[in-house]
Amino acid sequence: MIRIENLVKRYGKKYALDSISLDISKGEVIGFLGPNGAGKSTTMNIITGYLSATSGNVYIDGIDLLSDPQTVKTMIGYLPEQPPLYVDMTVREYLNFVFDLKKCTYSRKKHIDEICSVVKIADVQNRVIRNLSKGYKQRVGIAQALVGNPPIIIFDEPTVGLDPKEIIEIRSLIRKLGEKHTVILSTHILSEVQVVCDRIIIIDSGRIIADKPTEELARVAGTNKKYNVKISGPLREVLSMLKEHPGVKSAEATGENDNGTYTFILETDANTDIRRSLFSALTEYNWPMMGLEEINASLEDIFISIVDSKYESEKSSEGTRASWDDADEEI
Ligand code: ADP
Ligand code: MG
Numbered sequence: 001m002i003r004i005e006n007l008v009k010r011y012g013k014k015y016a017l018d019s020i021s022l023d024i025s026k027g028e029v030i031g032f033l034g035p036n037g038a039g040k041s042t043t044m045n046i047i048t049g050y051l052s053a054t055s056g057n058v059y060i061d062g063i064d065l066l067s068d069p070q071t072v073k074t075m076i077g078y079l080p081e082q083p084p085l086y087v088d089m090t091v092r093e094y095l096n097f098v099f100d101l102k103k104c105t106y107s108r109k110k111h112i113d114e115i116c117s118v119v120k121i122a123d124v125q126n127r128v129i130r131n132l133s134k135g136y137k138q139r140v141g142i143a144q145a146l147v148g149n150p151p152i153i154i155f156d157e158p159t160v161g162l163d164p165k166e167i168i169e170i171r172s173l174i175r176k177l178g179e180k181h182t183v184i185l186s187t188h189i190l191s192e193v194q195v196v197c198d199r200i201i202i203i204d205s206g207r208i209i210a211d212k213p214t215e216e217l218a219r220v221a222g223t224n225k226k227y228n229v230k231i232s233g234p235l236r237e238v239l240s241m242l243k244e245h246p247g248v249k250s251a252e253a254t255g256e257n258d259n260g261t262y263t264f265i266l267e268t269d270a271n272t273d274i275r276r277s278l279f280s281a282l283t284e285y286n287w288p289m290m291g292l293e294e295i296n297a298s299l300e301d302i303f304i305s306i307v308d309s310k311y312e313s314e315k316s317s318e319g320t321r322a323s324w325d326d327a328d329e330e331i
Contacts, residue, residue, distance in 0.1 A: 007053050031186075031201065050080070080156050087128070095112050099148075155183070230291035231289055245277070265295075
């Protein structure tokens with residue numbers, strides 16, 4: 001559905017994209033994950049025809065973007081980082097405007113009604129966009145991407161700046177859209193791609209450093225569970241007890257909070273839940289547990305595991321490239 005070959009974008013001497021290649025099949029929900037400045041927006045802006053590449057090719061459903069940008073644009077709905085909203089229009093006026101802009105041939109009222117109901121903005125459609133909350137503005141941005149019912153939808157950091165409730169709603173909306181469309185979503189938040197996407201492509205400094213199904217990547221990153229636990233008791237004894245506790249692979253003290261309460265980082269394997277047994281054990285010693293928090297694997301953890309495993313596999317295959325760099329197959 002989307003094929004990118006050796007895409008390069010250079011600004012002066014700086015490579016924003018340093019030869020990116022990937023293949024996305026129909027119906028996939030893809031997460032572009034990477035820190036700020038990695039090249040996510042640049043990639044998306046090139047795929048959607050808003051930015052030209054320095055070199056490389058983009059094919060959408062077999063059509064070369066450069067040879068037929070008009071057709072390609074009708075196949076992609078795009079929500080850029082800054083949604084192109086006309087804030088003085090009402091929602092309905094704006095969607096009608098986009099409908100004309102995209103030269104849609106659907107029955108206008110029915111099509112826009114349907115979109116409003118899918119993204120849940122029917123109740124605000126006569127309000128001026130400027131006065132809507134950030135969450136609603138983002139829904140209107142998603143609605144404009146859906147006008148014309150494009151088979152591919154691309155969202156650039158769709159949950160940035162939203163409150164937690166809005167984030168959950170927008171994520172579940174994107175998941176729902178993924179049932180009928182090919183979706184690419186960019187984010188710098190690991191948990192976001194984990195809950196929404198089938199496949200995760202990690203970009204760093206303009207290169208793809210991992211491209212894997214979500215579960216596989218979670219496995220790379222999640223062989224261990226980590227906890228942050230606060231315990232009130234004698235530091236040395238508590239630490240040696242923690243190290244002996246069944247299921248604990250490592251324990252270290254990271255600091256003293258209040259007088260006599262220490263923070264420890266515990267690592268256990270992913271299948272063991274030590275919370276109950278630890279609580280009972282500490283009660284027996286009369287060392288109160290003041291807090292316990294599971295630490296989620298961060299983007300940095302994933303980077304480290306990937307770089308480590310890449311290094312390992314490069315070592316074992318004597319210089320051949322790691323599996324996630326496998327060359328694309330022919331169309
Ligand atoms: P992301 O969306 O992953 O945060 P971007 O694609 O926006 O990253 O940017 C990738 C890199 O390209 C960054 O280092 C950024 O500074 C650089 N860049 C983007 N746009 C320009 C520009 N117009 N001129 C110079 N450098 C740019
Ligand atoms: Mg960006």
